[in-house]
Amino acid sequence: xxxxxxTELLLEVKNLKVHFETENGTVxxxxxxxxxxxxxxxxxxxxxxxxxKSVTAESILRLLNEKHTNYEGNILFEEKDIxxxxxxxxxxxxxxxxxxxxxxxxxxxxxxxxVGNQIVEALLLHQNLTKKEAESKAVEMLKLTGIPLPEKxxxxxxxxxxxxxxxxxxxxxxxxxxxxxxxxxxxxxALDVTTQSxxxxxxxxxxxxxxxxxxxxxxxxxxxxxxxTKVVVMYLGQVIEEASVESIFSSPLHPYTQGLLxxxxxxxxxxxxxxxxxxxxxxTLTQIPKGCRFAxxxxxxxxICRDKMPQLExxxxxxxxxxxxxxxxxxxxxxxxxxxxxxxxxxS
Amino acid sequence: xxxxxxxxxxxPKTExxNDVILEVKNLKKYFPITxxxxxxxxxxKAVNDVSFSLIKxxxxxxxxxxxxxKSTTGRTILRLLEPxxxxxxxxxxxxxxxxxxxxRNIRRELQMVFQDPYSSxxxxxxxxxxxxxxxxxxxxxNKKERTEQVMNILNKVGFQREHYYRxxxxxxxxxxxxxxxxxxxxxxxxxxxxxxxxxxxxVSIQSQVLNLLEDVQQEFNLxxxxxxxxxxxxxxxxDRIGVMYLGKLVEESPTDELYSNPLHPYTKALLxxxxxxxxxxxxxxxKLIGEIPSPVNPPSGCxxxxxxxxxxxxxxxxxxxxxxxxxxxxxxxxxx
Amino acid sequence: xxxxxxxxQLNVLKSDMKRKHRNLLVKRFLSNKLALSGSIIMIVIxxxxxxxxxxxxFTPYELDAMKRLNAPGGEHFFGTDNYGxxxxxxxxxxxxVSLMIGFAVAIITSIFGMIIGLYSAYFxxxxxxxxxxxxxxxxxxxxxxxxxxMASLGPRVENVIIALTxxxxxxxxxxxxxxxxxxxxxxxxxxxxxxxxxxxRIIWLNIAPNVLSPLIVQATFIxxxxxxxxAALSFLGAGIPAPDPSWGNLLYxxxxxxxxxxxxxxxxxIAIMLTVFGLNLFGDGLRDLLxxxxxxxxx
Numbered sequence: 005x006x007x008x009x010x011t012e013l014l015l016e017v018k019n020l021k022v023h024f025e026t027e028n029g030t031v032x033x034x035x036x037x038x039x040x041x042x043x044x045x046x047x048x049x050x051x052x053x054x055x056x057k058s059v060t061a062e063s064i065l066r067l068l069n070e071k072h073t074n075y076e077g078n079i080l081f082e083e084k085d086i087x088x089x090x091x092x093x094x095x096x097x098x099x100x101x102x103x104x105x106x107x108x109x110x111x112x113x114x115x116x117x118x119v120g121n122q123i124v125e126a127l128l129l130h131q132n133l134t135k136k137e138a139e140s141k142a143v144e145m146l147k148l149t150g151i152p153l154p155e156k157x158x159x160x161x162x163x164x165x166x167x168x169x170x171x172x173x174x175x176x177x178x179x180x181x182x183x184x185x186x187x188x189x190x191x192x193x194a195l196d197v198t199t200q201s202x203x204x205x206x207x208x209x210x211x212x213x214x215x216x217x218x219x220x221x222x223x224x225x226x227x228x229x230x231x232x233t234k235v236v237v238m239y240l241g242q243v244i245e246e247a248s249v250e251s252i253f254s255s256p257l258h259p260y261t262q263g264l265l266x267x268x269x270x271x272x273x274x275x276x277x278x279x280x281x282x283x284x285x286x287x288t289l290t291q292i293p294k295g296c297r298f299a300x301x302x303x304x305x306x307x308i309c310r311d312k313m314p315q316l317e318x319x320x321x322x323x324x325x326x327x328x329x330x331x332x333x334x335x336x337x338x339x340x341x342x343x344x345x346x347x348x349x350x351x352s
Numbered sequence: 353x354x355x356x357x358x359x360x361x362x363x364p365k366t367e368x369x370n371d372v373i374l375e376v377k378n379l380k381k382y383f384p385i386t387x388x389x390x391x392x393x394x395x396x397k398a399v400n401d402v403s404f405s406l407i408k409x410x411x412x413x414x415x416x417x418x419x420x421x422k423s424t425t426g427r428t429i430l431r432l433l434e435p436x437x438x439x440x441x442x443x444x445x446x447x448x449x450x451x452x453x454x455x456r457n458i459r460r461e462l463q464m465v466f467q468d469p470y471s472s473x474x475x476x477x478x479x480x481x482x483x484x485x486x487x488x489x490x491x492x493x494n495k496k497e498r499t500e501q502v503m504n505i506l507n508k509v510g511f512q513r514e515h516y517y518r519x520x521x522x523x524x525x526x527x528x529x530x531x532x533x534x535x536x537x538x539x540x541x542x543x544x545x546x547x548x549x550x551x552x553x554x555v556s557i558q559s560q561v562l563n564l565l566e567d568v569q570q571e572f573n574l575x576x577x578x579x580x581x582x583x584x585x586x587x588x589x590x591d592r593i594g595v596m597y598l599g600k601l602v603e604e605s606p607t608d609e610l611y612s613n614p615l616h617p618y619t620k621a622l623l624x625x626x627x628x629x630x631x632x633x634x635x636x637x638x639k640l641i642g643e644i645p646s647p648v649n650p651p652s653g654c655x656x657x658x659x660x661x662x663x664x665x666x667x668x669x670x671x672x673x674x675x676x677x678x679x680x681x682x683x684x685x686x687x688x
Numbered sequence: 689x690x691x692x693x694x695x696x697q698l699n700v701l702k703s704d705m706k707r708k709h710r711n712l713l714v715k716r717f718l719s720n721k722l723a724l725s726g727s728i729i730m731i732v733i734x735x736x737x738x739x740x741x742x743x744x745x746f747t748p749y750e751l752d753a754m755k756r757l758n759a760p761g762g763e764h765f766f767g768t769d770n771y772g773x774x775x776x777x778x779x780x781x782x783x784x785v786s787l788m789i790g791f792a793v794a795i796i797t798s799i800f801g802m803i804i805g806l807y808s809a810y811f812x813x814x815x816x817x818x819x820x821x822x823x824x825x826x827x828x829x830x831x832x833x834x835x836x837x838m839a840s841l842g843p844r845v846e847n848v849i850i851a852l853t854x855x856x857x858x859x860x861x862x863x864x865x866x867x868x869x870x871x872x873x874x875x876x877x878x879x880x881x882x883x884x885x886x887x888x889r890i891i892w893l894n895i896a897p898n899v900l901s902p903l904i905v906q907a908t909f910i911x912x913x914x915x916x917x918x919a920a921l922s923f924l925g926a927g928i929p930a931p932d933p934s935w936g937n938l939l940y941x942x943x944x945x946x947x948x949x950x951x952x953x954x955x956x957x958i959a960i961m962l963t964v965f966g967l968n969l970f971g972d973g974l975r976d977l978l979x980x981x982x983x984x985x986x987x
Contacts, residue, residue: 226627266402269588456884
């Protein structure tokens with residue numbers, strides 16, 4: 005698409021660790037997470053609840069209560085370390101250079117102000133506009149997100165809008181200052197599938213229009229396949245695999261990623277078989293297993309897995325994986341996964 | 353009780369596969385909206401004339417988006433909500449007319465598994481006490497027998513005896529759903545209404561619970577009414593599926609038929625909207641315009657005509673009836 | 689599998705779990721400074737009220753015309769009142785009266801409040817009637833309502849308790865009702881209905897235990913408020929009849945001589961203040977302890 009700008013590095017998270025102080029001692033919710041986002045790229049951060057994906061996202065804007073939180077590592081946004089910014093510098097970045105959309109469109113809008121008011125406020129805070137200009141900009145933004153009759157909607161209160169509409173307003177607000185990076189934390193989880201598909205399309209279109217980097221936090225692999233270019237899979241606070249969206253789905257390397265993909269009931273393909281099950285449950289952060297964190301649930305685990313923690317290793321074509329045995333496992337499986345996906349046909 | 357169970361098991365599933373076990377006829381549930389003087393101003397037509405039947409041993413999936421009335425249908429069948437109109441016939445009895453003891457007895461046959469694993473267990477009670485309460489309600493067994501029975505059922509859903517004394521907060525979401533299932537199973541029902549039982553769970557846990565649901569269905573010869581918004585999950589577990597939109601059943605079909613040949617434009621749009629975890633497939637999407645209309649004032653004629661890409665004049669005036677198109681495949685649409 | 693466990697093992701496990709649960713509660717209590725200091729103050733006051741009479745040779749009714757309005761010191765720690773009665777012994781006996789009234793009111797209002805609150809939360813039709821009545825009662829200022837009731841019943845200890853119960857029951861009922869409304873919407877209540885449980889089983893065995901925490905907290909505050917209102921009633925002459933010592937009566941006696949016998953006002957005043965302070969601390973601490981939101985890991 006835009007040749008040069010595509011490769012421009014926007015955000016780099018380096019060896020990020022986030023520790024929380026709790027009643028039961030210190031808990032490390034994010035442990036040594038590194039990934040990067042380029043301009044115009046959509047990076048999916050996937051994982052189950054408690055894997056640290058939301059904490060990672062919130063750390064990028066430093067939204068966590070800093071009284072109980074300790075950060076380690078670096079979060080470089082355009083080469084500035086966000087973790088070292090002063091409060092006033094941080095405020096300039098928040099909402100202006102980096103915006104965030106949250107999961108719950110019901111509680112992320114203030115019920116006592118009209119939606120227009122809330123967008124105008126965001127605009128006035130970060131941009132040199134008069135109130136008039138900001139108001140017309142707000143209408144323009146609402147129009148951009150596909151809200152019908154934006155001139156009318158701008159004067160409505162959040163409770164007068166449906167869930168999908170509210171999420172559109174949130175997106176309008178997040179994009180009103182033309183951010184360079186958009187963090188979307190489960191933006192469609194609370195929405196219905198038909199609305200979800202509208203919102204995902206919208207995020208995709210706007211990403212191209214603004215040439216933003218996007219971080220898509222989600223647990224839904226379908227959403228990832230739909231909008232992401234790169235995927236980071238997290239498990240229990242660590243990145244266990246990082247790859248392009250094509251290779252994650254055609255040849256996942258980590259047994260956890262493979263298990264996740266197999267355990268989703270599909271709307272196509274055979275359906276008589278039993279679902280694949282990843283045994284056990286995600287351990288809590290206070291009882292992290294020694295060695296590989298996935299070992300207790302992994303069907304391929306051996307002595308070394310239970311004993312020593314594997315590092316995130318680079319593999320061909322920008323692939324990264326944290327597993328002692330990924331090569332053996334891949335050999336065992338042959339090219340099965342790839343062929344399964346590609347051979348599927350679609351009915352519509 | 354144990355004897356009873358084994359008797360049920362011995363009945364082969366195929367033999368009775370065409371027996372209708374539960375019949376829902378023209379079920380309606382309207383919620384009144386009251387004004388300042390407690391007078392009914394208008395009504396939310398949450399379930400508006402829905403009919404279907406469950407066949408013994410099958411899983412009937414009820415799908416639709418939020419607000420389509422699928423959960424309300426489930427709750428109204430169980431009389432957790434009082435129906436406005438219609439009949440629900442189980443074993444020759446109209447559940448909607450039952451009172452007191454008869455109603456309690458019928459509730460031994462129809463059980464429910466709920467969506468929210470966190471609020472569905474009383475946080476102040478031990479797991480054993482929660483499960484025993486069900487037996488106490490129906491005055492089954494003495495204390496010792498009850499404890500034994502609870503431990504047996506815990507075993508069935510994959511727990512150990514020691515879990516009897518644990519509190520709900522010591523369990524994860526998936527485990528709580530299994531406890532919820534145990535609570536439904538313990539009085540040996542014949543129908544379980546599963547209201548979004550896996551939608552609050554993580555993917556890797558979801559498959560565990562789905563498999564367990566299938567296993568116990570086999571073992572106890574259960575019939576499921578499976579309510580969900582997740583079309584992948586419903587496809588996996590159901591034998592037949594009903595699609596609901598705005599309080600109406602718009603399509604009903606055997607599962608494979610529905611996914612390979614959806615008839616109703618809404619079903620088509622719904623299916624095409626699901627993000628498929630496969631980046632190599634770019635599907636053609638049927639885009640729906642606008643939002644679901646308010647159930648207070650549903651559109652005249654076909655409830656879907658305001659968003660339907662194929663809407664005709666007749667759709668605005670006449671309400672389409674549910675008619676059979678191919679074998680067991682019914683649709684309510686003027687296109688057919 | 690370790691699946692099959694013997695009865696004995698299970699019993700050991702059960703008692704072990706109960707002990708752990710108790711230890712955790714004790715640990716939480718000890719680390720909660722509000723609850724801890726509040727309860728220490730209350731224990732000291734209650735102990736004083738119980739054992740202090742054994743340290744003083746005076747009874748609260750013993751008149752001594754020679755020793756009227758003696759300043760604190762010597763054999764009378766708190767001095768004497770205008771009839772020469774030992775003020776220390778009167779304050780300590782007053783503590784018994786005041787604490788007894790406060791405790792009785794807290795218990796009785798809790799019982800009535802619980803019944804009214806639970807039933808009005810569960811049955812919509814009852815709700816309208818019960819809550820309108822309690823609105824009516826709450827529309828009166830507490831002290832005026834108490835005076836009015838006392839005026840019609842006559843000044844007796846029992847009547848003070850009845851009056852305060854009528855005054856405070858509506859607020860307890862409201863607290864219970866709002867807590868119960870939340871619990872009622874929980875899925876487990878619906879699950880019980882789906883299983884055919886009777887209303888009384890749901891109300892008393894399942895909703896009631898879940899509203900106990902706010903009820904206990906509220907009861908502590910009512911305890912404190914009762915002591916204040918009882919003092920006010922007695923001060924106004926509508927409470928405990930003389931010569932029985934209650935803290936309000938003592939203040940009333942001290943009023944006329946406040947400029948030449950400060951101790952007659954000061955000591956009962958301090959007693960009331962300390963008790964109410966202790967109870968409120970305890971209540972605030974309990975609220976933190978019992979509120980499940982505060983017990984989760986502080987994230």
